[in-house]
Amino acid sequence: MSSESDAVLVGRVRGGDAAAFETLVRRHLRAAYAVALAQLGEDADAQDACQDAFVTALTRIEECRRPDQFVAWLLTIVRNRARDHRRYRRVRDALPLDAAGEAPGKADPQRDAERAELRGDLLDAMEGLTELQREVTLLFDLEGWSHREIAERLGISEGSARVHLF
Numbered sequence: 001m002s003s004e005s006d007a008v009l010v011g012r013v014r015g016g017d018a019a020a021f022e023t024l025v026r027r028h029l030r031a032a033y034a035v036a037l038a039q040l041g042e043d044a045d046a047q048d049a050c051q052d053a054f055v056t057a058l059t060r061i062e063e064c065r066r067p068d069q070f071v072a073w074l075l076t077i078v079r080n081r082a083r084d085h086r087r088y089r090r091v092r093d094a095l096p097l098d099a100a101g102e103a104p105g106k107a108d109p110q111r112d113a114e115r116a117e118l119r120g121d122l123l124d125a126m127e128g129l130t131e132l133q134r135e136v137t138l139l140f141d142l143e144g145w146s147h148r149e150i151a152e153r154l155g156i157s158e159g160s161a162r163v164h165l166f
Contacts, residue, residue: 002027010067013058021061025054028071031143031153032078038134039082040089041123049085053078072153079131132156136164 002009002023012020032053036046056077057064064073126134135154139145140161147165151158 005068006070007067010061010064010070013061021058024057024070024074028074029054031071031139031145032074034138034143035075035078035135036082038126038138039079039131040086041126045085045089046082049078049082052081052085056081072155075153130164133164136161140165 002020004012004020004023006024006027009020009024013024029050032050033046036049036053037043040046040049053074057074060077064070066073126137129137132154136150139150139153140147145153147158147161150156150161150165154161156164
């Protein structure tokens with residue numbers, strides 16, 4: 001992965017460099033996914049929201065006023081796309097296919113059943129958290145971000161990041 005800063009990469013993207021945007025996507029995809037998953041709770045929906053957010057970021061790259069804060073700008077777009085997706089999902093009549101559960105693996109049906117139950121329990125537990133608490137939890141636990149990084153990128157204080165995680 002490139003060692004160039006986000007600000008340099010944004011400048012290159014503005015100049016038409018597709019490889020620079022690919023580097024930004026690779027660099028920030030996991031964080032974007034964690035934020036989308038915190039908002040939506042479902043893998044496929046989170047992936048869709050991330051894809052929409054990256055397309056929006058590319059088409060609106062000129063609107064990124066602080067290229068050094070690209071990730072904060074991107075995560076705002078992700079949150080907005082996730083909220084749009086959630087509103088859309090509310091009006092759909094059909095259940096998503098993955099609501100039926102994942103296909104069991106051939107190797108260990110007991111393990112598959114336990115993982116499905118654990119996944120359900122985790123999603124139920126996440127439902128009890130606020131959107132911000134879910135974001136902080138996923139960024140801390142899945143991405144390994146420090147409280148300081150979370151605070152900077154979500155626009156909250158470091159103490160607030162700690163409180164939301166607690």
